[in-house]
Amino acid sequence: MSIAIDALSWLLLIGGGLVVLIGGIGALRMPDFYTRMHAASLTDSMGSIFILAGVMLQAGLSLAAVKLATILIFLLLTGPTATYALANAAFVSGLRPKASPVKPAGDG
Amino acid sequence: MVILFGLFLLTLLVLTAVAIVRTPNLFVAVMLMAIFSLLMAANFFILDAADVALTEAAVGAGVTTVIFLSALALTADRERVTKTGTYFAMGVVSVTVVVLIYATFDKPVLGDPNAPVHQHVAPWYLEQTPELIDIPNVVTAVLGSFRGYDTLGEVFVVLVACIGVQFILGASPPPQAPRGQDEQGLRHHLVPQVVGRLLFPFIILFGLYVQFHGEYGPGGGFQAGAIIATGLILHALLEGESAALKAIPPNTLLAMVAGGALLYTLVGVLGIVLGGNFLDYSVLHSNPVTGQQIGILMIEAGVGITVCGALLSIFHAFAVRD
Amino acid sequence: MFLSASLAILVTMVLALIRALRGPTVYDRVLAVNMFGTKTALLLSVVAFLYGRPDFLDLALAYALINFVGVLAVLEFFQKQSAKPEAGEAQDVDRH
Numbered sequence: 286m287s288i289a290i291d292a293l294s295w296l297l298l299i300g301g302g303l304v305v306l307i308g309g310i311g312a313l314r315m316p317d318f319y320t321r322m323h324a325a326s327l328t329d330s331m332g333s334i335f336i337l338a339g340v341m342l343q344a345g346l347s348l349a350a351v352k353l354a355t356i357l358i359f360l361l362l363t364g365p366t367a368t369y370a371l372a373n374a375a376f377v378s379g380l381r382p383k384a385s386p387v388k389p390a391g392d393g
Numbered sequence: 394m395v396i397l398f399g400l401f402l403l404t405l406l407v408l409t410a411v412a413i414v415r416t417p418n419l420f421v422a423v424m425l426m427a428i429f430s431l432l433m434a435a436n437f438f439i440l441d442a443a444d445v446a447l448t449e450a451a452v453g454a455g456v457t458t459v460i461f462l463s464a465l466a467l468t469a470d471r472e473r474v475t476k477t478g479t480y481f482a483m484g485v486v487s488v489t490v491v492v493l494i495y496a497t498f499d500k501p502v503l504g505d506p507n508a509p510v511h512q513h514v515a516p517w518y519l520e521q522t523p524e525l526i527d528i529p530n531v532v533t534a535v536l537g538s539f540r541g542y543d544t545l546g547e548v549f550v551v552l553v554a555c556i557g558v559q560f561i562l563g564a565s566p567p568p569q570a571p572r573g574q575d576e577q578g579l580r581h582h583l584v585p586q587v588v589g590r591l592l593f594p595f596i597i598l599f600g601l602y603v604q605f606h607g608e609y610g611p612g613g614g615f616q617a618g619a620i621i622a623t624g625l626i627l628h629a630l631l632e633g634e635s636a637a638l639k640a641i642p643p644n645t646l647l648a649m650v651a652g653g654a655l656l657y658t659l660v661g662v663l664g665i666v667l668g669g670n671f672l673d674y675s676v677l678h679s680n681p682v683t684g685q686q687i688g689i690l691m692i693e694a695g696v697g698i699t700v701c702g703a704l705l706s707i708f709h710a711f712a713v714r715d
Numbered sequence: 716m717f718l719s720a721s722l723a724i725l726v727t728m729v730l731a732l733i734r735a736l737r738g739p740t741v742y743d744r745v746l747a748v749n750m751f752g753t754k755t756a757l758l759l760s761v762v763a764f765l766y767g768r769p770d771f772l773d774l775a776l777a778y779a780l781i782n783f784v785g786v787l788a789v790l791e792f793f794q795k796q797s798a799k800p801e802a803g804e805a806q807d808v809d810r811h
Contacts, residue, residue, distance in 0.1 A: 294716075295716045298716050298717065298719070298720040298761075299716070299719060299720070301720060301723075302719055302720040302722070302723030302724070303723070305723050305724055305727045305754070305757070306723045306726060306727055308727070309726065309727030309728075309730035309731060309750075310730060312730060312731060312734055312746070312747070312750060313730045313733060313734050318740055318742050318743055318746070321734070321743060321746060322746055325731075325746055325747075325749070325750045328727060328750060328753065328754065329750070329753045332757065333753065333757060336720055336724075336757050336760075336761060337757070337760060339720070340717075340760055340761060340764055343717075343764060344764070344769065347769070348769075349764075349769035349770075349772060352769075352772040352773075352776060353760060353772065355776060355779075356756065356760060356772070356775050356776050356779045359592070359595070359776070359779035359780050360753060360756060360779045362588050362591065362592065363588065363592070363779065363780070363782065363783035364753060364783075365584070366584055366585055366588040366589075366783055366786075366787075367749050367782075367783040367786040367787075368749075369582075369584045369585070370582070370584075370585055370783075370786045370787050370789065370790040371742060371745055371746060371749065371786055371789065371790070373582065373790055374742065374745075374789055374790040374792075374793040374794070375740070375742040375793075377793055377794060377797050378742075378793050378796070378797055379797075380740060380742060398725075398762075401725065405728070405729065405732055408732070408736070409732065412736050418741070420741055421738070421741060421744055424735065424741070424744045424745055424747075424748045425735060425736075425744070427748045427751075427752075427785060428732065428735055428747070428748055428751050431751055431752060431755045434755065434759075434774070435755055435758060435759065438759055438762065438771065438774060439762065441766075441768075443768075443771045443773075443774065446774055447773060447774050447777060450774050450777045450778055451777055451781075454752070454777065454778055454781045454782045454784070454785065455781040455782070455784035455785055455788075458784075458785035458788055458789075459784065459785065459788040462788050462789065462791075462792045463788075465792070466792060466795055466796070578791065579787065579790065579791055579794075582790070585787055585790070589787070592780065595780060596780050596781060599776065599777070599780055603773065603777075606773075610770050610773060611770075611771065611773055611774070612773065616777075620777065620780075620781065623781045623784055624781070626784060626788075627781075627784050627787065630784070630787050630788060630791055631787075
């Protein structure tokens with residue numbers, strides 16, 4: 286049983302690490318601000334879920350697991366809020382998404 | 394591994410610092426300062442200094458960015474580039490850096506048990522804390538009781554800083570012209586409204602937890618004051634400046650700033666009245682250990698009230714002007 | 716295994732830092748700061764277990780709770796800037 290839990294938690298941790306890494310690469314490589322935001326929000330939602338779930342399995346039933354669950358809930362609430370606020374701020378200030386997919390990267 | 398993590402984070406810290414100095418856009422500098430603070434907190438954490446890391450987190454995560462942005466709204470967002478005196482400044486900085494690096498050769502290596510700091514009073518604190526004060530967090534014992542004078546001084550530094558900001562920014566009353574949308578804060582943004590209102594009580598609750606759990610884990614009055622102030626700043630951002638000032642009027646804030654420092658001082662004076670020394674809490678109760686714990690609890694409350702009031706009144710001093 | 720997760724988070728922090736330093740718009744930098752904040756919260760919770768100090772999780776909790784206040788302040792800042800007459804030129808794009 287404990288081996289199964291260990292294996293699952295390692296799997297979640299590695300998966301979370303991969304998601305975070307891919308999101309980070311996306312945030313660096315995507316062509317314009319709104320697509321970069323999409324990549325970055327991946328690390329906030331999926332990366333947090335996987336990594337914190339993996340750590341939670343290692344913590345077992347304890348105060349630490351409760352704290353980790355609280356951290357996860359708060360991250361899942363605040364992450365999209367921050368993304369909304371930022372996208373709204375950019376849009377209000379007149380930054381528009383690039384419609385054409387073939388423009389060169391990073392000339393914002 | 395600690396060394397590797399630390400070196401890695403320190404390298405990022407230096408890169409960020411250089412970028413902050415080099416950018417002419419002040420908004421960018423504010424954003425990079427936020428990253429700087431995050432890196433600093435991670436660094437403290439890696440070095441096992443949880444109390445300091447929590448302080449950096451509580452102040453850096455919300456309050457500093459908000460106050461910097463309010464200040465930026467009052468001024469231009471581009472730094473005026475000056476050409477004069479740069480070579481002289483470069484020379485002075487280079488010489489200072491060389492001297493400082495030379496001075497570090499004399500320092501003990503990280504974690505050296507024979508370093509002077511581990512030989513002097515630290516072992517005494519570690520040995521005596523369970524006996525004299527009986528709380529698990531030695532940092533709180535040192536800050537609150539053994540070195541109560543230093544903390545009292547820090548509280549008065551916060552008080553003086555708040556008075557200084559009030560002198561510069563609070564001198565003339567802000568114009569009362571009716572303003573449309575910006576007076577409303579973020580009221581018409583539904584998502585931040587809902588999430589902010591949901592999280593607000595939890596932020597206050599977490600602040601109180603940090604306040605009263607400081608004797609058992611990382612935390613204490615300073616961190617709690619900053620976290621509660623962040624929660625109230627969130628309220629001010631969501632509901633608009635006037636609603637926030639109606640909820641907690643400026644006079645109440647100033648009374649908090651002064652009252653917290655006064656509470657701290659009175660606990661010290663109470664020690665004298667009951668026959669002990671200034672800031673000696675052992676006489677506050679028939680059992681000296683319980684007396685120490687009561688004293689630490691009270692002075693931490695004073696620190697928390699002062700810090701919360703000071704941060705909020707500094708924030709409002711900036712925010713009502715733009 | 717905690718180590719590999721924390722290394723992945725550290726590398727992502729570097730990527731976010733590069734994005735923060737390169738821009739090109741100021742919003743990219745805010746995005747990078749926000750990303751950096753959540754990555755710090757994750758890193759702190761993983762490292763707390765890597766070092767076996769789960770009682771240090773309060774720090775990650777602090778970041779999870781209050782890190783978005785800064786971004787809300789950014790939204791309010793731009794809202795005020797665009798309400799002013801001279802809106803948008805100075806802070807719109809930061810070209811180097």
